[in-house]
Amino acid sequence: MTTTTLSNSRAQRNWFIITSLVTKDFKLKYRRSVLGVFWSVLNPLLMMIVLATVFSYLFERFELENFPLYLILGQTLYSFMSEATQGSMVSIIQSAPLVKKIRIEKMLFPVSKVLFSLLNFTISLIAVTAVMLFFKVVPTFNLLFLPLLLAYVFVFSLGLGLLLSTLSVFFRDVVHIWSVVTMAWMYATPIIYPVELLRPWMMDAMQFNPMYHYVTYFREIVLWGTTPGLAENLLCLMFALVTFAVGMLVFRRNEKRFILYV
Amino acid sequence: MSKAVNTFALGHDERPETDDHREIMVKVDGVSMVFNMASEQLNSLKEYAIKLARRELFFTGFKALDNISFEVKKGDVFGIVGTNGSGKSTLLKIIAGVLEPSEGSCEIRGNIAPLIELGAGFDEELTARENIYLNGALLGYSKKFIDENFDDIVAFAEIEVFLDMPLKNYSSGMVARIAFAVATVIVPDILIVDEVLSVGDFMFQKKCEERINELIETHGVTVLIVSHSNEQIERLCNKVIWIERGNARKMGAATEICETYRALGGRVGTAESEARVIAAINDKADIPDDAYTMVAGDDFCNTAARAGALIWKDTKFDTVAIACGTTHINTILANGIAGAYNAPVFPTKINRISDSLSDLLAVHRPKRILFFDCGSHATSALDRLRKLEWKPEIVDFSNNGKVFDLAKEVFAYGKERGLWKRSAVVVDFADNAESMAAAPYVYREKCPVFSSSEAIPLDPHELLEILVSAGIEKVTIFGNSVPEEVERQCREHGIEVARQASKPLFQSCIDICEWLLTARTGGKGDLCVASMSIGLWPDALACGAWAAHRNGALLLQDPTDLDSVAACLDFVSRHKKDIGRLVFFGGDQNLGNLDRKLLYKALM
Numbered sequence: 017m018t019t020t021t022l023s024n025s026r027a028q029r030n031w032f033i034i035t036s037l038v039t040k041d042f043k044l045k046y047r048r049s050v051l052g053v054f055w056s057v058l059n060p061l062l063m064m065i066v067l068a069t070v071f072s073y074l075f076e077r078f079e080l081e082n083f084p085l086y087l088i089l090g091q092t093l094y095s096f097m098s099e100a101t102q103g104s105m106v107s108i109i110q111s112a113p114l115v116k117k118i119r120i121e122k123m124l125f126p127v128s129k130v131l132f133s134l135l136n137f138t139i140s141l142i143a144v145t146a147v148m149l150f151f152k153v154v155p156t157f158n159l160l161f162l163p164l165l166l167a168y169v170f171v172f173s174l175g176l177g178l179l180l181s182t183l184s185v186f187f188r189d190v191v192h193i194w195s196v197v198t199m200a201w202m203y204a205t206p207i208i209y210p211v212e213l214l215r216p217w218m219m220d221a222m223q224f225n226p227m228y229h230y231v232t233y234f235r236e237i238v239l240w241g242t243t244p245g246l247a248e249n250l251l252c253l254m255f256a257l258v259t260f261a262v263g264m265l266v267f268r269r270n271e272k273r274f275i276l277y278v
Numbered sequence: 279m280s281k282a283v284n285t286f287a288l289g290h291d292e293r294p295e296t297d298d299h300r301e302i303m304v305k306v307d308g309v310s311m312v313f314n315m316a317s318e319q320l321n322s323l324k325e326y327a328i329k330l331a332r333r334e335l336f337f338t339g340f341k342a343l344d345n346i347s348f349e350v351k352k353g354d355v356f357g358i359v360g361t362n363g364s365g366k367s368t369l370l371k372i373i374a375g376v377l378e379p380s381e382g383s384c385e386i387r388g389n390i391a392p393l394i395e396l397g398a399g400f401d402e403e404l405t406a407r408e409n410i411y412l413n414g415a416l417l418g419y420s421k422k423f424i425d426e427n428f429d430d431i432v433a434f435a436e437i438e439v440f441l442d443m444p445l446k447n448y449s450s451g452m453v454a455r456i457a458f459a460v461a462t463v464i465v466p467d468i469l470i471v472d473e474v475l476s477v478g479d480f481m482f483q484k485k486c487e488e489r490i491n492e493l494i495e496t497h498g499v500t501v502l503i504v505s506h507s508n509e510q511i512e513r514l515c516n517k518v519i520w521i522e523r524g525n526a527r528k529m530g531a532a533t534e535i536c537e538t539y540r541a542l543g544g545r546v547g548t549a550e551s552e553a554r555v556i557a558a559i560n561d562k563a564d565i566p567d568d569a570y571t572m573v574a575g576d577d578f579c580n581t582a583a584r585a586g587a588l589i590w591k592d593t594k595f596d597t598v599a600i601a602c603g604t605t606h607i608n609t610i611l612a613n614g615i616a617g618a619y620n621a622p623v624f625p626t627k628i629n630r631i632s633d634s635l636s637d638l639l640a641v642h643r644p645k646r647i648l649f650f651d652c653g654s655h656a657t658s659a660l661d662r663l664r665k666l667e668w669k670p671e672i673v674d675f676s677n678n679g680k681v682f683d684l685a686k687e688v689f690a691y692g693k694e695r696g697l698w699k700r701s702a703v704v705v706d707f708a709d710n711a712e713s714m715a716a717a718p719y720v721y722r723e724k725c726p727v728f729s730s731s732e733a734i735p736l737d738p739h740e741l742l743e744i745l746v747s748a749g750i751e752k753v754t755i756f757g758n759s760v761p762e763e764v765e766r767q768c769r770e771h772g773i774e775v776a777r778q779a780s781k782p783l784f785q786s787c788i789d790i791c792e793w794l795l796t797a798r799t800g801g802k803g804d805l806c807v808a809s810m811s812i813g814l815w816p817d818a819l820a821c822g823a824w825a826a827h828r829n830g831a832l833l834l835q836d837p838t839d840l841d842s843v844a845a846c847l848d849f850v851s852r853h854k855k856d857i858g859r860l861v862f863f864g865g866d867q868n869l870g871n872l873d874r875k876l877l878y879k880a881l882m
Contacts, residue, residue, distance in 0.1 A: 036411060037412075037415075044403050047403060113399065114398050114399045116371075119374055119375040
């Protein structure tokens with residue numbers, strides 16, 4: 017027994033809390049399932065098979081090269097964002113006992129949820145690799161941009177998550193609305209259909225959809241083997257930073273009142 | 279009857295602490311906490327919009343804490359007492375840094391180990407091992423520290439065997455053990471303990487207290503404790519603050535505050551009454567061990583049996599009245615006839631005759647047993663009496679639950695045998711306390727008792743016929759619930775009638791007691807005292823016979839109402855010349871040690 021236990025740095029302590037929370041979520045997600053973590057790989061694959069079957073046989077006009085790979089890329093990246101925002105949105109409400117009783121950095125809860133989603137996404141990359149192997153898509157050096165993309169999406173999702181978690185504390189309605197929004201947003205983003213399907217005005221509107229840029233970025237570096245340009249990188253970065261800044265600001269300004277509402 | 283709890287400050291008795299140079303660990307300075315009740319329950323946009331439109335938002339404030347200030351110095355064990363909802367936990371949350379005060383500030387020196395609700399952050403699905411790490415992390419421990427102390431935690435919580443079992447399979451006591459073990463494995467500068475010592479079995483509670491003591495004594499940890507156990511606070515703390523509805527009432531040395539709190543905490547009553555009681559507390563008179571008599575068994579049957587045994591210590595009774603204890607009215611009816619036969623009155627439980635009563639009956643072998651049971655509940659108790667080996671005569675006054683019918687039956691029995699004198703008593707079933715207070719009178723004057731009740735009201739004409747036919751000349755009504763009509767009819771038929779009742783209830787009881795005490799002659803008598811609280815009245819069932827035999831009366835006190843307490847104190851000091859001895863019925867559960875002492879001091 018020692019009195020020096022609390023003297024390690026705050027960052028270290030917070031990191032330990034985050035890893036503990038992520039570990040908890042991870043353990044709970046796969047506890048008591050036979051296939052366990054393998055589901056993180058299997059799930060996107062099965063989803064892809066269903067979608068690919070439906071869309072290439074029922075609507076034969078989708079004649080895209082490697083359509084299944086095109087699908088799984090968009091779909092895994094999009095579920096990273098939607099899972100992260102949905103998780104972090106309710107993270108404060110779910111941690112009500114802790115928020116009320118322990119002095120703790122409240123931001124750790126949304127952060128841990130986004131990290132958890134990132135972890136899941138990383139695992140699902142195994143599925144992506146399998147599909148690449150299946151279609152004999154040769155990886156290029158452009159894959160090196162992947163960490164950068166993940167950083168963009170991470171920061172973007174975290175910003176949204178912070179904003180949503182704050183709003184949901186005060187208005188539980190947000191929780192119900194957001195599931196509809198994520199669905200609508202998914203259809204508004206070319207994930208299950210080719211970009212070419214869009215009319216010109218829709219293409220213009222698409223420029224303001226961050227998820228469009230992130231998904232396209234992902235396909236460029238994995239599927240098409242092209243290098244994202246500087247402008248594209250800046251745009252992705254800007255979306256991420258602005259969202260994060262807004263989320264952070266809203267969260268910081270309200271976190272002291274959480275305890276009264278959770 | 280909604281009376282207020284006093285919340286004004288009683289003046290802190292801060293002793294000059296000039297030579298106290300200990301470090302200030304917690305400084306609470308003018309802290310107020312206002313909760314916004316209007317926006318508290320708003321959970322949807324619609325509600326929000328409506329409230330916004332009505333301009334009701336942000337307006338209804340609830341002051342949970344009002345300008346609280348105190349300092350806790352290094353090594354202090356500081357207790358916070360107060361009734362439920364008085365703001366204790368809010369205060370601890372502010373000190374723990376979980377909650378921001380609306381006004382004022384709270385400074386903390388050093389690190390805090392809060393035990394504000396154990397086990398926050400435990401996950402049911404995770405195993406104990408995983409939970410220890412998770413909870414440790416949330417409390418700010420490092421991984422290394424938990425690794426090092428893991429065995430200590432497990433040993434303290436005594437869960438070695440179950441380490442890898444999910445927490446949902448644990449009992450709540452075991453969960454509390456783990457939580458306490460995790461929370462106290464470090465030696466913090468300040469430890470905050472909120473009600474946690476009330477969980478778990480007594481062995482574990484003891485262990486927790488020992489651990490806290492160890493932290494206090496060997497490590498000089500500063501501790502803040504909230505507990506509902508006044509004894510625990512008194513035992514552990516050196517300084518105590520008492521807060522009531524968010525207001526600091528008194529602060530000072532633990533023993534002193536705890537004593538005041540025990541007498542006044544959460545009690546309703548006017549400021550004057552409170553001042554009266556405080557004055558009585560501060561009166562430091564010597565109280566000898568045999569200052570008053572206590573008549574207490576482990577339940578009301580044994581209390582009554584003990585009382586009977588004491589009164590009939592040297593003489594024998596040949597008649598006994600046994601009344602079913604489910605309602606007071608059985609005993610009240612029994613008192614008149616018992617008075618006529620000079621018999622003791624014993625309440626009984628429905629299913630058995632208590633051992634102490636059986637023993638007493640075996641010694642006295644009464645020839646006649648009068649059994650009162652309105653509603654015929656106690657048939658098994660009656661069967662037991664029928665099996666007594668010496669075959670006493672059993673007069674069974676049991677009926678279907680109509681109180682007035684039973685009263686008529688008893689009256690007829692007494693009339694046949696010429697037991698009644700010229701006076702009678704009328705009470706209402708609802709006036710429980712007043713009836714009790716009247717019992718000594720009923721017993722002494724050998725009065726038949728008639729009872730009205732809301733469910734089956736008595737017919738005044740019928741009552742009058744009975745009274746007139748028996749030549750009753752005087753009727754005393756106790757309590758406010760007996761209909762006016764009875765009074766009027768009596769008067770019209772030339773019967774002298776008086777009603778003993780006033781308001782509020784406690785005053786009514788005191789007035790009856792005073793009337794009784796003034797009406798008797800023959801020097802000092804015993805003043806029986808009991809609580810009038812709901813649930814405790816059975817203890818007072820034995821008082822009728824006692825007070826009648828010892829030339830006294832029965833005083834009923836409501837210990838939760840300071841007005842009643844103060845009025846009783848005044849009453850006792852007013853009647854010093856009439857009261858020889860105080861006799862308390864029902865032990866510590868009835869009137870507490872402090873209440874008894876106060877009354878004794880008032881008598882001195």
